Amino acid sequence: MLRYALTRFGSLAISLLIASLVIFLVVEVAPGDPASYMLGLNAQPDTLASLRAELGLDVPKIQRYLNWVGGMASGDFGTSYTYRTPVAQMIADRLWVSLPLALYALGLSVLLAFPAGLFAAARRGHTGDVAVMSATQLGIALPNFWFAMLLVLLFAIKLRWFSAGGFPGWSNPALAMKSLTLPAIALALPQAAILTRVLRSALLDTLAEDYIRSARAKGLSRRQALWRHALRNALIPVLTIIGLQFSFLLAGAIIIEQVFFLPGLGRLIFQSIGQRDLIVVESVVMLLVFAVILVNFIVDLAYAAVDPRLRAR
Template sequence: MLSYLARRLIESFFVLAVMSLVIYALIGLMPGDPIDIMIFSDPEMTPAEAERLRAIYGLDQPIFERYLAWLGNALTGDFGYSRLYNQPALDILLPRLGNTVILMGLSFLLALAIALPAGIYAATRPQSPVDHAINLLAFAGISVPPFWLAILLIILFAVTLGWLPAGGMGDGRDFWADLRYLALPVMALTIATVGGVIRFMRAAALEALRQDYVRTALAKGLSGRQVVLGHVLRNAMIPVVTILALQMGNLFSGALITEQIFAYLGMGKTIYDAVIGNDYNVALLGLLLATLTTLLANLLADLAYSWLDPRISYQ
């Protein structure tokens, strides 16, 4: 297991290195740079002063040389300064990464709490009215665009009913007040996630219910509940875990839209503001953290396989 973890960590480091080059190149090829913004804000700046500033910040160098300089600094823990916030990029992103982890974590756990029982329940009653109703709700959740869903939730719960705030964040001093600010974005992400998980859970459970070991367990006198919880659920979770790991990337992209609509100060909104404001260091580091989150989710999924099925070994 340790050798497998070491190999996966090395592979993840390689993927991060490649992604850092790709992201740096894409951001570097964007039109304009921080000096152009300075020129726009200060029309009296001469071309000579602009060129001097580009030389100071290394913006006159080829993009690959700039990347190597950034990589050398990053390996020492220096990810550069934020142009928009005038602070180290890491100091800006770490608290906002925590905000996004809270938002995504609550949405993910709530989606699992709804999707797993609903998928199993629908699979044990195929073609019943309950199965059709669950499928209809799942397809509705998959089909609704996250941004449109977020707007509808704001109109209903914030504007029409006035129960919840339309956006923003709490101050961290009142737990229940903070939950009120989280309610709408968590609801939007949960609805956008739960439909797909229900469909995959139902399909995996239906496949497990057709296996010989289920008929053998029923023939030995086990109750339907014991068979479902002890045999069907564990085996059905193996393909679902893969989907859940891939859902982390979709959840993060959905969080980007949701955070922007609800003015929630997380990674998505910060990356969006950094790209719009040509804040290269924050945008680059934020996208790398998003890549790292996806890699960790896939690693945890691989480790979960051996726990769900002891026949799977990484020795």
């Protein structure tokens, strides 16, 4: 197990290094100069040069990359070009919106998917199974930002049960959770559809095993065999998908945060791209990549803990 963990950790470190290099190169190649954006088109050359030196943009790109990576390794994400505040503080403020939103959406996804997957597996080939699979196909095909706009039209504009956007802060937790409800539902729908199909397939594969047939031969009904034996053994691939979904929800809520005007990491990326605040864009994207890779690493370790066959690889 230790050898497997060290191997996966080495893979994690290499992935982070490659990701940091790709992110830096892509952002730096993008057209537009932050200093020129801040001073405008009519800025004097000496003023522009002075600002570039103040922002650290006058040093070679390789030196800027090394300074950026070294700073992140020590917890220093740099200073925003636009707001002149530490990027780490900006990320911490926005994370208190994006992280609860991701957890909320993941919780809703699990609450929707488990009953639906169990229901479909227990009624394979019947009308209920067909209805659930049709609904999940629709949930996967439906763009979540379009579904988010439908939720706003119905529950915010017509029924006035929720606000159309914005975030009041955590001084009132109930009001804060209410403001995250519609975005969480919009994010959870496609993830619940995917999880439902995975759970149904895992359950049906498990129900075809010999030990399930033996349990049925001893007198257990299909539903009893499903609950007592099949569900526990079908959870391994399902838990893997749940872990991957969390990282996706944390990193993939950018458009939903724009629709609902939530001050999260996704909206921060959009604003920073428009303002050419390169250090913020690079740091936030790198943080999201790190979250995705870290969750995958934890899922791999958890998978190996319950499946000894993986440790020998």
